[in-house]
Amino acid sequence: MACFLVPMTEAIVTTIAQKVIESKEKKTGMKTVTSADGFTMEKTPFSKKLGWLNKMLWGGSALLAFEHVWHGEVVPYFPFLTAASDPADAAEMLHEMGTAGVAMAAIVTVVWIGMLLVSKSLEKRALKAIPEAK
Amino acid sequence: MTLLVTVFAAAITTAMWYKRQPDGSMKLGILSWMFWGASLMWLIDAIFEYAELGAAYFTPEPADMLNDLFLGLSVIALALIIWIVILLIWDPKGVIKAKLLKKKEQ
Numbered sequence: 001m002a003c004f005l006v007p008m009t010e011a012i013v014t015t016i017a018q019k020v021i022e023s024k025e026k027k028t029g030m031k032t033v034t035s036a037d038g039f040t041m042e043k044t045p046f047s048k049k050l051g052w053l054n055k056m057l058w059g060g061s062a063l064l065a066f067e068h069v070w071h072g073e074v075v076p077y078f079p080f081l082t083a084a085s086d087p088a089d090a091a092e093m094l095h096e097m098g099t100a101g102v103a104m105a106a107i108v109t110v111v112w113i114g115m116l117l118v119s120k121s122l123e124k125r126a127l128k129a130i131p132e133a134k
Numbered sequence: 135m136t137l138l139v140t141v142f143a144a145a146i147t148t149a150m151w152y153k154r155q156p157d158g159s160m161k162l163g164i165l166s167w168m169f170w171g172a173s174l175m176w177l178i179d180a181i182f183e184y185a186e187l188g189a190a191y192f193t194p195e196p197a198d199m200l201n202d203l204f205l206g207l208s209v210i211a212l213a214l215i216i217w218i219v220i221l222l223i224w225d226p227k228g229v230i231k232a233k234l235l236k237k238k239e240q
Contacts (some may be wrong), residue, residue, distance in 0.1 A: 058171070060174065063172040067136070107174050
């Protein structure tokens with residue numbers, strides 16, 4: 001009914017967070033990692049990694065919003081959500097936002113956290129592999 | 135069906151993005167992220183629907199399947215439009231900029 005509003009709200013928060021972190025990173029400069037033999041590599045900034053989450057949340061909620069338009073649950077006139085005009089439907093809509101909507105935002109975030117962990121281990125592995133490549 | 139169509143789109147665009155690396159001028163990553171985000175969200179939708187319908191979830195009516203397929207293809211069309219607009223605005227290869235500047239010189 002309006003489950004896409006939950007990941008969209010998260011997308012707004014993470015986009016603001018990304019802008020703040022990005023400006024801080026610009027001030028502090030690029031983070032580098034040095035291996036045991038003195039080889040230096042640039043680390044992917046956290047703001048860029050947060051961008052992955054932003055793109056998934058914005059893209060996913062935009063396409064889901066389209067699905068709601070398709071099913072007539074979102075309309076281009078006030079109150080925009082058809083369920084909002086009826087109290088019983090509104091309660092059902094809020095319940096759906098609290099269950100499916102929260103679960104959607106959570107799964108995207110969990111997958112992103114998994115990607116962070118994988119990228120961290122890949123960075124470590126790449127750093128270890130440098131002396132062998134030499 | 136919509137989930138299936140979106141997952142296929144996500145996998146294909148990710149493979150295309152990977153093949154073009156390190157050249158990111160086509161901004162295929164944006165398209166890929168968009169499809170993966172939508173796929174994950176529709177997966178949750180599918181889980182909730184399965185919890186409600188049980189095994190009947192896997193045997194939809196032909197009319198519903200056709201409608202879902204039509205929706206899935208429309209979703210891909212919308213995502214492609216969003217991507218092409220971003221690509222043209224971003225203009226990583228400077229094609230639009232060059233065209234506009236050329237016009238100015240005439």
